[in-house]
Amino acid sequence: MSEKLKLKAISADDLVVISAALQDAIVKVGELHYDRVAHRFTLMARRFCHECETPKRILTGLGVDDVLEVKARGIRRSDPEAYLVLLALEFEADAEPPGGYVRLIFAGDGEMRLRVEALEVHLLDVSEPRKTTYVPKHMAD
Numbered sequence: 001m002s003e004k005l006k007l008k009a010i011s012a013d014d015l016v017v018i019s020a021a022l023q024d025a026i027v028k029v030g031e032l033h034y035d036r037v038a039h040r041f042t043l044m045a046r047r048f049c050h051e052c053e054t055p056k057r058i059l060t061g062l063g064v065d066d067v068l069e070v071k072a073r074g075i076r077r078s079d080p081e082a083y084l085v086l087l088a089l090e091f092e093a094d095a096e097p098p099g100g101y102v103r104l105i106f107a108g109d110g111e112m113r114l115r116v117e118a119l120e121v122h123l124l125d126v127s128e129p130r131k132t133t134y135v136p137k138h139m140a141d
Contacts, residue, residue: 004125005060011119012091015102018062018123019089024048024136025060030080032112034070041067041114045086048136049129056129063124064102066117074110084110091119 009015025045033042041064049056076082085107093100098118105111 004058005123006125007123009119009121009123012093015089015091015119015121018121021050021123022047022060022062022086022089023050025086026057027084027086027106028080029075029077029082029084032075034067039067039117040065041070047125048132052129055132055135057132057134058125058129059127061122061124061126063122064114064116065120065122067114068117069115071113072111073113074108075106075112084108089121 005021007014007018007021009018022045025047027043027045031044034040035042043062045060045062046057047060049058075084086104087107088103088105090103090105091100092103099116100119102114102116102119102121103111104114
């Protein structure tokens with residue numbers, strides 16, 4: 001059994017680690033939340049445990065702090081039961097740090113773009129891993 005992940009990103013290099021952990025995570029559209037008052041974006045995902053010897057998924061929470069604005073493209077928000085597959089998270093810094101954009105890139109050309117005052121992203125596994133029969137496959141470049 002693997003240890004539960006608890007990660008924090010405050011730099012683009014840190015975010016690469018969280019992105020790798022979340023590659024192939026399954027997210028329900030209805031579990032994407034932006035709290036305008038708290039300036040916080042959250043989601044729940046069933047991440048694929050790339051670190052496990054046997055195929056498993058684990059329920060994981062992701063939080064992005066200091067969010068000023070959220071824009072989505074290619075995501076049907078009208079169907080909260082629809083599933084998305086998260087491929088990567090990226091950070092694009094503003095010309096004047098520490099602000100910029102956190103990009104959540106989904107399969108099928110979906111994307112969420114979060115404008116942030118500063119980069120602060122948290123990942124926390126919240127369940128025990130469960131076996132899965134779905135193993136992500138990627139086309140070779």
